[in-house]
Amino acid sequence: MSAFDTIVHLVYLACAVSFVIGLHLMNAPATARRGNRISAAGMAVAILTTAVVLGHGGVVTTGAVVALVIGAVAGGTAGLVAARRVKMTAMPQLVSLFNAVGGGAAALIALGDHTATTQAAVTGALDVAIGALTFTGSLVASGKLAGRIPGRPLVVPFGRLISAGLAAIAVLFSVWFVGDGSNWLLAVVAIAALAAGVLLTLPIGGADMPVVISLLNACTGTAVAMAGFVLESTPLIIAGGLVGAAGAILTKLMADAMNRPISAIIAGGYGTGDAVTVSAG
Amino acid sequence: MSPMLLADLTVFTLALLVGFEVISKVPATLHTPLMSGANAIHGVVIVGVMLLAATVTGIGGYVLLAVAAFCAAMNVTGGYVVTDRMLAMFRSRS
Known part of the structure; x- marks a missing residue:
């Protein structure tokens, strides 16, 4: 390992530490804002370090640099403007939208990667399945909170049967992909997962959406960790695993606070979100 | 299993436990700010x-890269x- 690689690895480790400390500080109101800023600083360092790694390696084509910069500047600006302008009451649906694009990006990494190892194939299939599912799931959740999709539970006829069928397709084509390695098989997994994300979120009522968004957030974390396995990138594995587990615990805390079991929330059919409940007396 | 995969798996499992x-x-x-922070x-x-x-x-790869970069x-x-x-x-409220 060269001195350069060692330094890069240590810097990434410091970034991972800042994510853990940042998340921990967000447990208490007094330190929460500082925690978020520590985590943001770690993220900025991780991005800069990766830029240096790309420049040092010298293997990136000009076309890739242009595509990367255009995409990142446009996306970063869009995120910044949306986050600054959003009304306080509309923040949860915006977080859900950010979660959706995060899951989408994780899925695209596996779709764009051409590493032909079994490890990359297995984790890549998982990445695409989870990432694509949270992409559409979070978009539907965001739409429900924003009122673009009715907040009441929308029960799709034979929804569960279709979901089970989609899951079977995703598993089948994932296994086929691990054996074969053709990228069109992975695309089929992505399409099945995209459809499943919509089907699973539609029957859930608007009142339960915050818990669902937290669950999808945990899923995105896991998808990002899988992308880390595909790319052999430690910061993605650490941060993704961290968010996956922390998001799962947070989902449980939120469900407990609402006195609703998570299984009942996922099953759907409860809580209209837009109806006004009138209690007698 | 390659040594690299074993190392990755170790890191992942420990990251889950930390999470x-x-x-x-x-x-x-x-709850909501913490979810947003995660x-x-x-x-x-x-x-x-x-x-x-x-x-x-x-071209296909570049387009995919640009879309992924936009999202991320x-x-x-x-x-x-x-x-x-x-x-x-x-x-400010507290």
């Missing part, structure tokens, strides 16, 4: 997209800024 432990008793008012952290996917840039070729950058910048705004509100 479970790092969230303790959170007051309900902090959402911003998985914006680290931008690092993955940057690494992907070293391998993609052809939106997640990371928007995520941190919106969390900061939420927490700013929280502080």
Whole structure:
């Protein structure tokens, strides 16, 4: 390992530490804002370090640099403007939208990667399945909170049967992909997962959406960790695993606070979100 | 299993355990900001997209890269800024 690689690895480790400390500080109101800023600083360092790694390696084509910069500047600006302008009451649906694009990006990494190892194939299939599912799931959740999709539970006829069928397709084509390695098989997994994300979120009522968004957030974390396995990138594995587990615990805390079991929330059919409940007396 | 995969798996498992432990008793008012903060952290996917840039070729690859970069950058910048705004509100209220 060269001195350069060692330094890069240590810097990434410091970034991972800042994510853990940042998340921990967000447990208490007094330190929460500082925690978020520590985590943001770690993220900025991780991005800069990766830029240096790309420049040092010298293997990136000009076309890739242009595509990367255009995409990142446009996306970063869009995120910044949306986050600054959003009304306080509309923040949860915006977080859900950010979660959706995060899951989408994780899925695209596996779709764009051409590493032909079994490890990359297995984790890549998982990445695409989870990432694509949270992409559409979070978009539907965001739409429900924003009122673009009715907040009441929308029960799709034979929804569960279709979901089970989609899951079977995703598993089948994932296994086929691990054996074969053709990228069109992975695309089929992505399409099945995209459809499943919509089907699973539609029957859930608007009142339960915050818990669902937290669950999808945990899923995105896991998808990002899988992308880390595909790319052999430690910061993605650490941060993704961290968010996956922390998001799962947070989902449980939120469900407990609402006195609703998570299984009942996922099953759907409860809580209209837009109806006004009138209690007698 | 390659040594690399074993190392990755070890790191992943320990990261999961840290994730479970790092969230303790959170007051309900902090649930949404904490979710948003965690959402911003998985914006680290931008690092993955940057690494992907070293391998993609052809117009199709570049388009995919640009879309992925757009998504990841939106997640990371928007995520941190919106969390900061939420927490700013929280502080002034308490």
